[in-house]
Every structure is written in C-alpha cells, then in structure tokens.
Amino acid sequence: MNIEAVKSIYFFEMARTRRTLLQSVVSPVISTSLYFIVFGAAIGARIQEIDGISYGAFITPGLMMLTLLTQCIGNGSFGIYFPKFTGTIYEVLSSPISMVEIVLGYVGAAATKGLMIGTIILATASLFVDLSIAHPFVMLFFFVLTAVTFSLFGFIIGIWAKDFEQLNLIPMLVVPPLVFLGGSFYSIDMLPPFWRAVSHFNPVLYLISGFRWSFFEISDVNPVASAVIILVFLTLCMAVLTWIFRTGYKLRN
Amino acid sequence: MAPIVSVSNLSKTYASGFKALRGVDLDIEQGEILALLGPNGAGKTTMISIICGIVNPSEGEVTVGGHDVVRDFRQTRAMIGLVPQELTTDAFETVWNTVSFSRGLHGKKPDPAHIEKVLKDLSLWDKKDNMLRELSGGMKRRVLIAKALSHEPRVLFLDEPTAGVDVNLRKSMWDVVRRLRASGVTIILTTHYIEEAEEIADRIAVINGGEILLVEDKAALMTKLGRKQLRVDLAQPLDRLPDTLSSYNLTLEGDGNCLIYDYDTSAERTGITSLLAALAEAGIRLKDISTRQSSLEDIFVEIVGAER
Numbered sequence: 001m002n003i004e005a006v007k008s009i010y011f012f013e014m015a016r017t018r019r020t021l022l023q024s025v026v027s028p029v030i031s032t033s034l035y036f037i038v039f040g041a042a043i044g045a046r047i048q049e050i051d052g053i054s055y056g057a058f059i060t061p062g063l064m065m066l067t068l069l070t071q072c073i074g075n076g077s078f079g080i081y082f083p084k085f086t087g088t089i090y091e092v093l094s095s096p097i098s099m100v101e102i103v104l105g106y107v108g109a110a111a112t113k114g115l116m117i118g119t120i121i122l123a124t125a126s127l128f129v130d131l132s133i134a135h136p137f138v139m140l141f142f143f144v145l146t147a148v149t150f151s152l153f154g155f156i157i158g159i160w161a162k163d164f165e166q167l168n169l170i171p172m173l174v175v176p177p178l179v180f181l182g183g184s185f186y187s188i189d190m191l192p193p194f195w196r197a198v199s200h201f202n203p204v205l206y207l208i209s210g211f212r213w214s215f216f217e218i219s220d221v222n223p224v225a226s227a228v229i230i231l232v233f234l235t236l237c238m239a240v241l242t243w244i245f246r247t248g249y250k251l252r253n
Numbered sequence: 254m255a256p257i258v259s260v261s262n263l264s265k266t267y268a269s270g271f272k273a274l275r276g277v278d279l280d281i282e283q284g285e286i287l288a289l290l291g292p293n294g295a296g297k298t299t300m301i302s303i304i305c306g307i308v309n310p311s312e313g314e315v316t317v318g319g320h321d322v323v324r325d326f327r328q329t330r331a332m333i334g335l336v337p338q339e340l341t342t343d344a345f346e347t348v349w350n351t352v353s354f355s356r357g358l359h360g361k362k363p364d365p366a367h368i369e370k371v372l373k374d375l376s377l378w379d380k381k382d383n384m385l386r387e388l389s390g391g392m393k394r395r396v397l398i399a400k401a402l403s404h405e406p407r408v409l410f411l412d413e414p415t416a417g418v419d420v421n422l423r424k425s426m427w428d429v430v431r432r433l434r435a436s437g438v439t440i441i442l443t444t445h446y447i448e449e450a451e452e453i454a455d456r457i458a459v460i461n462g463g464e465i466l467l468v469e470d471k472a473a474l475m476t477k478l479g480r481k482q483l484r485v486d487l488a489q490p491l492d493r494l495p496d497t498l499s500s501y502n503l504t505l506e507g508d509g510n511c512l513i514y515d516y517d518t519s520a521e522r523t524g525i526t527s528l529l530a531a532l533a534e535a536g537i538r539l540k541d542i543s544t545r546q547s548s549l550e551d552i553f554v555e556i557v558g559a560e561r
Contacts, residue, residue: 002327008357012350019345087341091400094305095358096330 005097009105010112013079017113025117028067032121035063036128039185050187051218056129061212062184063125068118068143069150069179069204073171075110076154081167084158089251099245103155110151111144118143131215138223139214145230146207152237159244159251178204188220203229255319256280257408257439258304263313265299265463273299275463276313281408281441286434288450288471289443290553291460297443298338300460301410305335317408331359334406338413338443340393344386348377351385352399359404371402374429391422398429409433411442415449427453447550451475461557474552476518482545483514483525488538495535501528 017024036056044055051058083089092102125131133139154171161167182204188196199205200221210226213219219226243249258281265274274296281287289297302308304315306326315322317329343351352368372378375395380388385396394414401409411430415423430440430453444450450457451471458468467474490509501524504513512532516523532539 002360004357004360004362008354012354015350016345083343086343087337087339088343090307090335090337090341091355091358093307094330094333094335096327096360097358098327 002097002101005095006101006105010109013106013109024113025120028071028117029120029124032063032067032124036125040128053216053218054129057131059185060125060129060131061215062208064118064121065208065211066179066184067121068114068146069175070171071117072110072114072147072150073154073157073175075113076107076151077158077161077167079106079110080155080158081161093251103241107151107155110154111147114147114151115143133215134217135214142211142214142230145234149230149234149237152241156237156240178202182208183220184208203233254283257283257318259316261314263303263315264311265303265308266311273463277465279458279465279468281439283439284434284437285455286440286453287456287458288454289441289458289460290447290450292557295460296463297460298412301412305333305410306330332407334401334409336397336401336411336414340390342385342393342396346385347382348385348396349381351396352403355400356403361404368403371399375399391418394418406438408439411440413443415444415446447553459553459556466556481516481518483516484543484545485512485539486541487511488540497535498531
C-alpha cells in the first residue's frame with residue numbers, strides 16, 4: 001500500500017478546497033440560508049407541521065442531502081476530470097500507485113469535503129430551527145455512506161466525461177429533479193396516489209427518507225429499504241469502477 | 254550487466270485501430286544516455302508511455318530493473334521519472350507544492366532538503382512560491398523536470414525536453430542531464446533536434462512506423478554511415494571532367510566551378526593525396542578546399558527515407 005501517495009492526492013485535493021474556500025464553502029451556506037428564508041420562513045409559515053415536525057426542521061435533512069449529492073458528485077468528478085483535462089493525469093498514471101489507492105485519495109477528499117459542507121449546513125440550519133437527532137449513528141451511517149457513494153459516482157462521471165458539458169450533465173440536469181421530487185420539501189403522502197407511486201422509483205426518495213428518519217423517526221419508506229438502496233448503489237458504483245480499472249477504460253487506452 | 258530497461262516484442266494497437274508499435278525489441282543499458290530518434294508519429298511517445306505505465310501494451314513485455322512493468326508496476330514505476338512532451342501543469346499550484354506532490358505520489362516520504370536541491374539545480378529556487386501559471390514556458394519545462402527528479406529516479410525519460418526552449422536553458426538542461434548520468438541515472442530522450450542527440454547521447458535508436466530501424470553506438474554509427482566529402486573550388490570553371498580524373502569518384506558541380514569528392518575516412522587510403530596530385534598534373538588550379546562530415550541528420554534522413 002502506497003500510503004504516501006494516497007496522502008499526497010488527498011491533501012492535494014483538500015488544498016484546492018482551501019484555495020477555493022469562497023466558492024466551495026460560502027456559496028452552499030448562502031444557498032441553504034436562502035432555502036430556509038424562502039421555504040422555511042416565507043412558505044413554511046403557511047404550512048402546518050408535517051407529522052408533528054415544524055416545516056423548517058422537516059426540510060433540513062432534504063437540504064443536507066441536496067447539498068451532499070451535488071457537492072460529492074461535483075467534487076468527485078472534477079477531482080479526476082481536471083487532471084485529465086490539463087494532462088497532469090500522466091503523473092498519477094505513471095506513479096507506483098494502484099487504482100484502489102487513486103480512488104482512496106480522490107474519492108476520500110471529495111467525500112470529506114461533502115461531509116464538511118453537510119455539517120456546515122446542519123449548523124446553519126440549527127440557527128433557523130430547533131433540531132434534534134433521534135438516532136445519531138443511523139444519521140452518520142446515511143451521511144457518510146451517501147457521501148462516499150456519490151463521490152464514487154462523481155469519480156466515474158469524471159472518468160467518463162469527454163468535456164465540461166458531459167461533466168456537468170448529471171449534476172446539473174439529473175440530480176436536482178431527483179432531489180426536488182424525492183421529498184426534500186414535502187412528504188410524499190401529500191401527493192396524489194399516482195405521483196406517490198411514481199416517487200417510489202426515485203432512488204433519492206429513499207436516501208432522504210432514511211436520513212430524515214434518523215432525525216425525527218418519520219419516513220416515507222421503511223428506513224431499512226433506504227439502507228438497502230444506498231448499499232446497492234454503492235456496490236453498483238464499485239462494480240463499475242472495478243470494470244474501469246480492469247479494462248483501463250478511458251484512462252490507459 | 255543486465256539491461257536496466259528491456260523491451261521485447263512490444264506492440265500497441267489503439268482502439269481506433271492505429272498500430273503505433275510493431276514488435277519492438279530494445280535493451281537500454283544502465284547509466285547510458287539513449288537518444289530515440291524518429292519523425293512525428295513514429296511511436297516514440299507510445300513506447301515511453303507503455304514503459305511508464307500510462308498506456309497498456311497490446312502485446313509483448315517490458316521490464317525495468319528486472320521487474321515486469323505490468324505485474325510489478327510498483328517497483329518499476331518507483332524507479333522511473335518521466336518528463337512528458339506536453340507542458341502539462343496544475344496552473345494554480347505553487348512550484349514547491351507540485352514538486353512535493355510528485356515525490357509523495359511515488360511513495361517517498363517528504364524530503365524538503367532534496368526538493369530544495371532539485372529546485373536549485375534547475376534554477377527554480379527563487380520561483381518556488383510562484384503559481385505555475387505565472388511561469389514562462391521554459392520555466393514550466395524545468396518544473397516538469399524537477400517533478401520527475403523529485404523521487405530520485407534511476408531511469409529518466411525526457412520526451413522532447415527541449416521543444417520550445419531557448420539556447421541558454423537548453424545548455425543548462427544538458428548540464429543537468431550530464432550530472433545525472435554521472436550519478437548513475439540512465440537517461441532516455443526523444444528529440445527532433447538531431448544535433449542534440451549527436452552532442453549528448455551514447456547510443457542512438459532510430460524508430461519509424463512503430464519499428465526500431467537501428468540501435469547503434471553513436472560513434473560507431475557516425476563512422477559506419479558517416480561519409481566525408483571533399484569540396485574543391487576551382488580557379489576556372491571546367492566544361493567536363495578531364496579523362497585523367499575519371500578513375501576518381503568525382504562530380505562536377507556549381508556550373509563547373511567546384512569538384513566534389515566522396516571518400517571514406519575508415520578506408521585504408523582516402524585517396525586525397527593522389528587526387529590533389531592528379532589535379533596539379535592536369536593543370537587545374539585550385540581556389541579553396543574544404544571538407545564536410547555527414548551529420549547524424551543526413552544519416553537519419555537516409556535511414557528513414559530508405560524505409561519509405
């Protein structure tokens with residue numbers, strides 16, 4: 001195991017986060033605050049409690065997930081795409097480092113950054129609403145696993161992407177609708193039966209629901225199903241990465 | 254001594270169907286400077302990329318220090334430093350960070366003293382805190398060399414290291430290369446500038462169309478293929494060669510104003526003395542005499558040209 005190399009990649013990536021502090025930390029905090037003002041204060045004041053939870057508190061886990069997914073996919077994909085784009089990838093590929101170690105470095109850094117920002121959002125949210133976490137370990141389970149899984153997913157996108165358009169395609173076009181329609185801002189019980197049924201095909205619903213359960217013990221779907229979905233998605237990402245490494249897809253061909 | 258790098262029957266066909274290498278065999282001896290010459294698209298960069306692990310081989314085997322580059326990639330890549338052809342740098346990183354990063358990637362513990370020495374050797378020390386995007390092209394080239402030397406490699410690949418580099422920097426780069434060789438590092442360089450290979454290499458390999466055409470000691474190559482030419486400028490032009498000179502391999506050029514005599518320095522007799530005597534006897538007056546050695550470039554053009 002080339003620990004020095006994993007450390008090098010990890011800290012190199014984290015250094016970029018420090019350099020772009022404004023963009024990577026301040027901007028999610030501002031956008032979350034805006035969500036709280038618009039949805040929590042303005043609209044939330046007119047919405048009754050959902051399952052006994054104040055609306056502002058209800059949307060917090062969904063907002064954390066929205067940010068976590070966007071950030072992890074963004075960081076995971078950019079981390080590996082940028083060296084591909086500039087050509088500096090040659091160095092990583094010619095180093096005595098296995099693909100697993102490359103992933104540990106890049107995905108570890110992307111997940112760390114996602115978790116940092118998620119935590120900042122939780123802290124920001126607690127300024128606006130009263131929050132309590134009923135099951136901290138379950139919350140951590142979903143929090144960390146989602147960060148890792150979607151950083152891996154981002155890493156795959158970064159390897160696959162040919163240009164910046166492809167790089168942004170999924171984070172910009174696919175993730176927001178899934179998150180918004182996945183019950184971030186409402187309980188799917190509020191939907192007509194048809195759309196409620198359709199929502200069950202949205203994997204993000206399970207993530208948000210399970211995550212919310214760890215806070216308030218309320219959920220749209222069984223939390224166990226949520227845990228299974230995230231584990232399945234993690235396994236899927238690892239399988240795709242294994243295939244990429246075996247074949248050298250877009251990296252060594 | 255076993256070669257430090259051994260390439261055998263190496264082939265590479267890209268996904269597009271392009272055959273970049275066709276069964277290449279090449280042994281590189283420890284401590285030598287090997288120049289890999291070839292026109293664009295000859296397969297130089299593909300071969301280097303396979304040895305360094307950037308590209309997967311389609312067929313064949315490469316060992317570095319006795320280890321297989323695919324199976325034992327940790328051992329082989331730890332031994333190798335690579336300076337790529339393109340000036341690829343992380344624009345927003347500082348010189349110090351990017352060079353330290355390279356060392357870490359190769360599994361070496363941080364060693365600020367070594368990094369400092371490398372940067373000083375390459376006259377980069379006063380730029381260590383500058384971001385790479387602030388540097389000139391030549392400076393960036395030096396940073397790439399510093400990165401390749403950051404982990405104390407035993408084998409150094411320089412892929413077109415002097416492209417776009419001014420004369421002074423080129424000289425100082427060759428000084429660094431010579432010092433490295435003196436410390437036992439094996440150096441493989443590719444270049445378009447044949448005079449560079451002529452100046453610095455111990456051996457020359459010529460590659461074209463994915464095949465190695467020849468590998469030869471530079472001096473031996475020069476003697477073997479190096480012909481000399483004697484040029485005799487005449488005081489008065491000749492219409493045609495006098496019959497008395499027909500036994501010499503002479504050509505009349507420049508509207509009859511000069512004679513060109515091809516000879517071989519490695520032959521027992523060059524024939525120059527008798528030619529000059531014969532000229533005097535024929536009553537031909539000379540204005541000037543000069544000789545010219547065919548350069549590596551002529552040899553190269555001849556070899557590659559013959560293939561086409």
